[in-house]
Amino acid sequence: MMWRKVLAAAVILLAASCLVHAQGTSITNFTVPYTSYLYDFWEKAVPSPQAYLPSRVVRGEDLQVGALNNPNDLFVSEQGEIYIVDTGNNRVVVADRDFKLLREISKFGDGDSFNSPMGVFVTPEGHIYVADTGNGRIVHLKPDGSLNRILPAPQAELEGVLPANFNYRPLKVGVDEHGRIYVIAQDLYEGFISFSADGQFRGFLGAPRVTPSLADYLWSRFATKEQRQRIRAFLPTEYTNFDLDPEGFIYATSHAEDKEEDEGGIAIKIRRINAKGEDLLRRLGFSIPMGDVEFPNRWSTATRRTSSMLVDITVQPYGVYSVLDGNRGRVFTYDNNGNLLYDFGYYGTGHGQVSSPVAIDALDKTMLVLDSKRGGIVVFEPTDYALLIWAALDAYDRGDYYLAEKIWGQLLVLNSNFDVAYTGIGRALLRRDEYAEAMKSFKLGNNRTEYSDAFELYRKELVYEYFPQAFAVFVVVLAAIFTGRRLWAARRARSAVREAAAAGAKRRRFGQKTLESLRFGLYAVIHPFDGFERLKKERKGTPLAAAIILALVVLTFVFARQYTGFIFNRADLSKINLLVEIGSVVLPFLLWTFVNWALTTLMEGKGTLKDVYIASAFALIPVILTVVPLTIVSNFLIQEEGAFYYMLMSAGLGWAVVLLIVGATMVTHEYDFRKTIFTCISTLMGMAFALFLGLLFIALTEQVIMFIRQLLTEAIHRT
Numbered sequence: 001m002m003w004r005k006v007l008a009a010a011v012i013l014l015a016a017s018c019l020v021h022a023q024g025t026s027i028t029n030f031t032v033p034y035t036s037y038l039y040d041f042w043e044k045a046v047p048s049p050q051a052y053l054p055s056r057v058v059r060g061e062d063l064q065v066g067a068l069n070n071p072n073d074l075f076v077s078e079q080g081e082i083y084i085v086d087t088g089n090n091r092v093v094v095a096d097r098d099f100k101l102l103r104e105i106s107k108f109g110d111g112d113s114f115n116s117p118m119g120v121f122v123t124p125e126g127h128i129y130v131a132d133t134g135n136g137r138i139v140h141l142k143p144d145g146s147l148n149r150i151l152p153a154p155q156a157e158l159e160g161v162l163p164a165n166f167n168y169r170p171l172k173v174g175v176d177e178h179g180r181i182y183v184i185a186q187d188l189y190e191g192f193i194s195f196s197a198d199g200q201f202r203g204f205l206g207a208p209r210v211t212p213s214l215a216d217y218l219w220s221r222f223a224t225k226e227q228r229q230r231i232r233a234f235l236p237t238e239y240t241n242f243d244l245d246p247e248g249f250i251y252a253t254s255h256a257e258d259k260e261e262d263e264g265g266i267a268i269k270i271r272r273i274n275a276k277g278e279d280l281l282r283r284l285g286f287s288i289p290m291g292d293v294e295f296p297n298r299w300s301t302a303t304r305r306t307s308s309m310l311v312d313i314t315v316q317p318y319g320v321y322s323v324l325d326g327n328r329g330r331v332f333t334y335d336n337n338g339n340l341l342y343d344f345g346y347y348g349t350g351h352g353q354v355s356s357p358v359a360i361d362a363l364d365k366t367m368l369v370l371d372s373k374r375g376g377i378v379v380f381e382p383t384d385y386a387l388l389i390w391a392a393l394d395a396y397d398r399g400d401y402y403l404a405e406k407i408w409g410q411l412l413v414l415n416s417n418f419d420v421a422y423t424g425i426g427r428a429l430l431r432r433d434e435y436a437e438a439m440k441s442f443k444l445g446n447n448r449t450e451y452s453d454a455f456e457l458y459r460k461e462l463v464y465e466y467f468p469q470a471f472a473v474f475v476v477v478l479a480a481i482f483t484g485r486r487l488w489a490a491r492r493a494r495s496a497v498r499e500a501a502a503a504g505a506k507r508r509r510f511g512q513k514t515l516e517s518l519r520f521g522l523y524a525v526i527h528p529f530d531g532f533e534r535l536k537k538e539r540k541g542t543p544l545a546a547a548i549i550l551a552l553v554v555l556t557f558v559f560a561r562q563y564t565g566f567i568f569n570r571a572d573l574s575k576i577n578l579l580v581e582i583g584s585v586v587l588p589f590l591l592w593t594f595v596n597w598a599l600t601t602l603m604e605g606k607g608t609l610k611d612v613y614i615a616s617a618f619a620l621i622p623v624i625l626t627v628v629p630l631t632i633v634s635n636f637l638i639q640e641e642g643a644f645y646y647m648l649m650s651a652g653l654g655w656a657v658v659l660l661i662v663g664a665t666m667v668t669h670e671y672d673f674r675k676t677i678f679t680c681i682s683t684l685m686g687m688a689f690a691l692f693l694g695l696l697f698i699a700l701t702e703q704v705i706m707f708i709r710q711l712l713t714e715a716i717h718r719t
Contacts, residue, residue: 033353034346038417041286041446042572043293046417051342051386052331052367054352059376060086063101065093068375073131073172074359074368077122082363084370084377085130090114092130094145097363099377108139109147119172119184131170131183138173138183138195151181154193154201161203163188172241176248184239191277192239192250206239206250206273241312241359243321249274251281251321253310269310270323284449285338286419291325292332308332312360318393322360324369329354331367331380339420341389344380345369354378365390385414392424401428419445430454435461448567452639455567459636517545525621525659532663535618536611543610546617553620554585556627565634568645588687592616595686596665599679605669615668619659626652 032053037045060068069088076082080097090113091106105128107113115134122128126143138151153168169186170193176182179197182205191207242252250273269290272281287293291308311326319336329347334340344367346353356373365387367380382390388411395404405428408421415421422445429438430450435458442451520540524531535541558581561571593616597609607615630649637645665683666676 032346033348033350036342036344038340038342038419039286039293040417040419041570043287045294048342048417049385049415050344050383051333051389052344052380052382054345054378055381056379057371057374057376058095058099058379059374060093062099062376063093063095065101065104068093070372071370071375072117072358072372073119074361074370074377075120075122076361076363076368077126078124079126080363081122082361082368082377083120083122083128085117085120087116087118090116092117092120092128103145105141105145108141108145112147114139119170121172121174123175127175129173129175129181131173133169133171133186136168136170138170138181149199151195151199154195156201163190172239174242174244174250176244177246178248182242182244182250184242187238189238192242192252192273205275206252206271206277206279240310243313243315245315245319249280251313251315253313253323255309267307269308270313270321281338282336283338285334285340286446289323289332289334289338289340291323291330292328311358314361316362318397320393322362322367324357324360326357329357329369331360331369335393335420339423341420342386345378349374352378352380385411388414392421396424396427401431404428419447421445423447423450426450426454430457433457443566449639452567456638459638514542514544514548516540517542518548521545521549521618521621524618524663525625525655528659528663529667532615532618532659532667535615535663536607536668541614541618543614546614549617549620549624550586550589552624554582556624557581557585560627560631563635564631565637567637567639568634568642589616589620591687591690592660592683595690596679596683599682599686600665600669603669603675603679605671605679607668611668612664615664616660619664620656622652622655622659626655 032050036048036050038048040046060066065086066089068084068086070086071084072087073085074083081102082095082097082099084093084095086093089106091104092114093104094102096102114130114132116132117130117139118133119131120128127148128141128143128145130139130141132139136153140148140151142148154162156162167187170183171186172184174182180202181195181197181199183193183195185193189207190204192205194202194205196202239252239254242250244250250271252271252273254269254271267290268279268288270281271279274280281289283289291310295307296305306327308323308325308330309327310323312324313321315321316333320333320341322331322333324331327347330343330345332340332343345357347355349355354369354371354374356371357369358372359370361368365382367382369378369380370376371378388407392404392407392411395401395407405425408424408428411418411421412425422441426438426441426445426447427450429435429441430453435454438454439451439458442448442454517540520531520535524535524540558576558578561569561576561581562573564571593609593613596616597605597607597612599605600607600612626648630645630652634645661676661680665671665679666673669676669679671679
């Protein structure tokens with residue numbers, strides 16, 4: 001059986017290669033003036049092979065219908081017919097899959113015609129729906145292009161359902177499997193207009209939720225009446241386009257801004273809407289589907305600034321969907337979980353570039369992008385890389401996990417940055433109950449959720465296999481600890497008598513006081529009022545002990561950053577800088593110590609700089625006591641158990657904060673509660689101010705150095 005699977009894998013890889021070469025060698029060998037990339041777990045762009053390459057541009061002249069004038073929509077029917085909405089010429093041009101003209105629809109009924117149409121949709125049966133924008137209507141045509149019916153503007157039975165002074169200008173139209181009609185209208189913020197199959201207005205669907213920013217809210221509260229009238233209303237952005245999948249779900253794009261958010265506070269630009277208006281899009285990738293994740297901001301000098309402006313979307317098999325970025329002319333393709341599979345295209349006037357992209361659709365595996373400015377369709381053909389991705393998705397969808405694993409492996413040869421491929425291999429291994437190997441693949445793919453699922457099964461397998469042996473070892477270790485403690489207690493009792501007799505005659509050995517100080521720190525963190533008071537008045541703390549504690553805190557954070565379990569560790573271990581890790585602990589600690597001491601000297605504080613330093617260091621002991629064991633334990637927890645991990649971690653850090661407030665401030669300076677809180681807040685503000693001054697000094701120093709360097713350079717050139 002194994003040789004058959006291997007042979008099948010070889011056959012499909014060969015078939016994929018043959019498929020792409022059948023498109024012509026120029027597609028594989030052509031070099032485009034832009035790069036392709038993916039985004040890794042940390043949302044940084046990493047290089048990727050080209051998935052699609054441009055093959056040709058089809059203009060109106062190629063279809064023998066004259067130049068296209070401001071075309072605005074494109075649709076590929078299930079029969080492979082290509083519909084182009086030629087807005088400026090008030091017509092719909094229909095071509096076959098080879099771009100041969102089939103017909104041109106400009107007149108219908110009794111000489112009626114379109115007026116600036118903007119959208120088109122074709123049902124599986126061939127019925128054509130056109131958004132006749134200028135005439136404010138939807139035109140329903142039969143498959144042969146003759147008039148079936150006209151759907152006028154929506155009429156509501158109840159007053160107030162439609163916005164006041166609403167001017168119906170439909171932009172895009174779509175029809176689901178039950179005949180329900182959905183329309184995007186200009187200047188309408190309530191979502192999609194929904195019509196029944198017989199054309200009756202049924203209401204609105206899927207209005208984006210709006211969350212005004214805090215600044216907008218405060219400004220609206222304190223602004224005058226005249227100012228509030230000039231403030232733009234908190235209205236959701238209109239949808240730009242949509243497509244329907246075979247199950248009737250609406251995939252929609254919008255020009256979302258920061259005020260349109262999900263629960264995570266991130267702008268949502270793509271939605272998958274059901275009949276209830278609920279967004280069911282899966283966003284399980286490294287970043288939410290939004291086009292470019294990294295981009296120049298609005299103050300940048302780059303030619304193309306700000307985030308992607310999604311203008312269209314097309315749904316493909318296996319839950320895959322592609323969106324078109326009108327800002328940079330790129331096409332981003334995601335799988336059904338929201339993982340970015342590939343992107344291609346770019347803004348420009350060169351070969352394979354688009355200058356004003358407005359619509360996208362798929363003709364089998366070929367991608368068509370409508371360029372309004374150039375008046376044509378840019379045709380993109382898949383490369384070997386893209387065909388392998390589709391072959392892997394097909395194999396997994398059919399349940400051939402072994403074959404899918406082999407294809408994903410071949411993709412990793414082409415692109416080692418393709419984390420989705422590692423996940424695909426991990427899923428195939430998980431299906432075969434190879435949990436340990438699946439965990440390795442998920443880890444390479446930075447897929448923490450599915451790594452946790454595999455680890456849960458692997459952990460359960462180990463428990464069932466080794467539980468008797470582990471329990472026996474546990475009993476032996478427990479008995480040894482109990483016996484050892486009793487023997488140690490008896491030994492200490494005997495040695496205590498001898499030490500007490502010679503206590504007055506012996507000098508303390510070097511380091512004994514430091515060890516006693518560190519031991520006393522355990523008492524202080526449990527009894528903060530008594531402990532920190534004795535720390536100050538009885539000199540139980542030493543500067544050396546405080547330095548040791550601070551060093552241990554640094555090592556604790558370095559240890560946690562490096563060895564926290566994969567599921568809970570989101571740090572990029574390849575970029576850990578030891579100096580940065582040390583500075584991230586020592587610098588805030590020193591700022592707290594000096595600023596706290598400087599302020600309290602002006603507020604009748606009783607603690608010296610030495611007292612503040614020692615007390616602040618001892619207050620950090622809970623960090624060591626909690627972070628180190630939790631770091632070890634995190635390697636044995638699954639994602640669902642993370643609540644306990646984060647709760648205990650927060651408790652340990654919170655414990656340290658309380659000790660800084662109570663021990664290092666209240667007890668050390670002998671303040672009451674109100675003055676303690678005021679001092680802590682003032683200390684934090686002072687730290688921020690001191691940090692600002694430091695950064696300002698560094699910036700000014702750099703400017704002075706640059707100025708001196710320029711003077712020296714000019715003097716050298718003049719001489």
